[in-house]
Every structure is written in structure tokens, then in C-alpha cells.
Amino acid sequence: MELRWLEDFIALARTRHFSRAADEQNVTQPTFSRRIKLLEEEMGTTLINRQTLPLxxxxxxxxxxxxxxxxxxxxxxxxxxxxxxAEEQAGQLRLAAPQSLLAKFLPQWLAGWASPPPLTPYLRATSWLASDFFEALAREECDLVLCYWPQGACPLMPESEGLEHRCLGTERMIPISLPEADGRPRFNLEARSCGTLPLIAYHPRGLIDLALRSHLEHLPAAPHFQVLHESIQSGNIRELVGLGYGLGWLPERTVRGDLVAGRLVRAGDTRWEVPLEIRLYRRRGHTQPALEALWEALSNGTAQRYPMSISSTEPP
Structure with missing residues (x-):
């Protein structure tokens, strides 16, 4: 049974005339009559009394x-x-980003907009590595990628040809340790004889690990590390550091509350901090109206931009 047969029957019930109903349905009368007959056969009974005038x-x-x-x-x-x-979904922008940026940076950044862009987090991406983000962007699995990016030149950085970006802010990766009873870090980068330190590390194919290794290579007398665990998620690293298994580098905005409360402490001074940019990437030539509007706002300076720390005195 087809929906148009039901519409035919409604038209016939309204006009009580086969030819008028056929005209309303834009079909010939023989075709219309045949469809009504098929409908009656489908229902197994007579629906129209053809012996009366009108029907x-x-x-x-x-x-x-x-x-x-x-x-x-x-x-x-x-x-x-x-x-x-469908119209609403067509206007949404699929945003792929690491969990720490979705949880800590993105809500603060969106709060700075009078009319926030229509971003929909692509949650499948929270466990991706750097190359996964850019490959997904290239095959149009997502519209935007929000990611950390090393401020300095690093070897083996992921391929971003065919993409363009805007910098939304900066972040500091700071070395963190569980404190001892006296408040000093259990694992101290400043100790004269710290020996080999246990490290809760990022995945070696991730951008943060790449930036960290590049930064440490330029520091004199950097200690040796024993990698106890590797993770994509900074939240996992935070948990293991908080349990005292080792030190780890974490985004400052994600541990600010822990530092203030004394649950965690810095494992070294500012020379151990790794500066990162927070970048938003898109494919070149993308013409979706919502994305064009967002990019224009980012380009002309009307969009919100956050400094390295929300409590920082640096201008945004």
C-alpha cells in the first residue's frame, strides 16, 4: 500500500467525484480509479458506494x-x-578535539561569544592521536579540529597540507608531582641528584609528547626518565600522578584547582614548562556558511581568544 493511495482516498471522499479527485491528484481518471480499486483490494472490502450520486x-x-x-x-x-x-544538522559544525580541550578550554572559549558558533563535539575523536585528527579532517569526517600545537619547530610534526588554522589561545604544560608531607614534590626536577625519575608520559605519536621531548632536548642536564605508563588522555596521567606513581606534564588549566588546594605541586620551575598553542584547523576551500562565519570572526578579531592562563596578566 502506498501513501499516495491514502491521499487519493481522502481526495475522493472530499470531492465525491472520480474525475475531480483525479484532477486534484494530477493523474488521469483511469489511473485514479485503478488506484482506488487496488486500495479496496488491499483492504479486502468495498470502501466506495458507486451506486449513489454523488458517490x-x-x-x-x-x-x-x-x-x-x-x-x-x-x-x-x-x-x-x-x-x-536536517536543516539544523546541516548548520552544525563537527568539532574533533582532545578530551582536555573539550572539558576545560572549549566551554570557557564559547562563553566569550555573544552568539556562540554551532559546534557539536565529535566524541569519537577524544581517543585519537595527532595524525588521526588531520586524516579525519581530510576525509571530511569532521569540519574542525581543535588541538594543541608546539610553539617551536619540532621534527616529525603531522602533515597539515591543505589545511588552514587560527590560533585561539595558548597553554603551558607544567611538570606535576604528588607532594610529600612537607609540601615538596615527591619527584623533583630541581634536585641535584634526582637520578632516574618515573614518568607518566603521553603517547609517543602524540603532539604533546613530541613537543615535550623537543623542549627537554634543549635543556642542559635534563634527568633520565623511566616511562611507567603512556596515555593519550591527560586525565589518565593526572590520576596516576595523583596516586604518586611518577611525575607528568599536564595542561595548567586542568590542574589549577589541584595546585591551589595543595593536592599536587609543581615538580620544577618555569624552565621545565612547555609552551603550546591551541589551534583550530579546517580544510581549505570549505564553504559551509556556519564555518565561513566562524572563520571570518576569527580572522577579523571579533572572536574570543584566551591567553595561556585565565588568571594571567597577559593580554588576550
Whole structure:
């Protein structure tokens, strides 16, 4: 049974005339009559009393008319909702980002907009490595990538050809340790004879690990590290550092509360800090209106930009 057959029946019940109903449905009368006949065969009973002038509905036809009206009404309403949903989804921008940026940076950044851009976090991406983000952007699995990026030149950085970016802010990766009873770090980068320090590290294919290794190579007398665990998520590193298994580098904004409360302490001074940019990437030539509007706002300086620390005195 086809939906148009129900619409045919409603038209016939309204006009009580085959030729007029056929005109309303934009079909020939023979075709219209054949569809009504097929409908009756499908229902297994006579719906139209053809012996009266004008035509009338049989009792079964009256019952069936109510069903036809309800079904067509609900289909039309559902179609309208689906069209509206498709329009909403077409205006949404799929944003892939690490968990720490989604949880800490993005809400603060969006709060600075009078009318925030229509961003939808692509949650599948929270466990991705650097190359995964850019490959997904290239194959149009997402519209935007928000990521940390080394401020200095680093070897083996992921391929970003065909993409363009805007810098939304900066971040500091700071070495963190569980404190001892006297408040000093259990694992201290400043100790004269710290020996080999246990490290809760980032995945070696990640941008943060790349930036950290590059930064440490330029520091004199950097200690040796024993990598106890590698993780993509800074939250996992935070948990293991908090349990006292080793030290780890974490985004400052994610541990600010722990530092203030004394649950964690810095494991070294500012020379151990790794500066990062927070970048937003897109494909070149992307013409989605919502993305163009966002990019224009970022380009002309009307978008919110955060400094390295929200409590920092540096200008945004």
C-alpha cells in the first residue's frame, strides 16, 4: 500500500467525484480509479458506494477515512520535523578535539561569544592521536579540529597540507608531582641528584609528547626518565600522578584547582614548562556558511581568544 493511495482516498471522499479527485491528484481518471480499486483490494472490502450520486462512502470507507487522515497527518508532521532536523544538522559544525580541550578550554572559549558558533563535539575523536585528527579532517569526517600545537619547530610534526588554522589561545604544560608531607614534590626536577625519575608520559605519536621531548632536548642536564605508563588522555596521567606513581606534564588549566588546594605541586620551575598553542584547523576551500562565519570572526578579531592562563596578566 502506498501513501499516495491514502491521499487519493481522502481526495475522493472530499470531492465525491472520480474525475475531480483525479484532477486534484494530477493523474488521469483511469489511473485514479485503478488506484482506488487496488486500495479496496488491499483492504479486502468495498470502501466506495458507486451506486449513489454523488458517490458516498460505505461504513468501512468512513472508518478507513479517519485512519487515512491520521496517517497522512502524522507522515506530514514527521516529514516536516525531519526537514527541520536536517536543516539544523546541516548548520552544525563537527568539532574533533582532545578530551582536555573539550572539558576545560572549549566551554570557557564559547562563553566569550555573544552568539556562540554551532559546534557539536565529535566524541569519537577524544581517543585519537595527532595524525588521526588531520586524516579525519581530510576525509571530511569532521569540519574542525581543535588541538594543541608546539610553539617551536619540532621534527616529525603531522602533515597539515591543505589545511588552514587560527590560533585561539595558548597553554603551558607544567611538570606535576604528588607532594610529600612537607609540601615538596615527591619527584623533583630541581634536585641535584634526582637520578632516574618515573614518568607518566603521553603517547609517543602524540603532539604533546613530541613537543615535550623537543623542549627537554634543549635543556642542559635534563634527568633520565623511566616511562611507567603512556596515555593519550591527560586525565589518565593526572590520576596516576595523583596516586604518586611518577611525575607528568599536564595542561595548567586542568590542574589549577589541584595546585591551589595543595593536592599536587609543581615538580620544577618555569624552565621545565612547555609552551603550546591551541589551534583550530579546517580544510581549505570549505564553504559551509556556519564555518565561513566562524572563520571570518576569527580572522577579523571579533572572536574570543584566551591567553595561556585565565588568571594571567597577559593580554588576550
Amino acid at each position: 458516498s462512502l460505505t461504513p468501512a470507507g468512513e472508518e478507513f477515512l479517519g485512519l487515512c487522515q491520521e496517517v497522512t497527518r502524522r507522515v506530514a508532521a514527521t516529514r516536516q520535523r525531519l526537514v527541520h532536523l
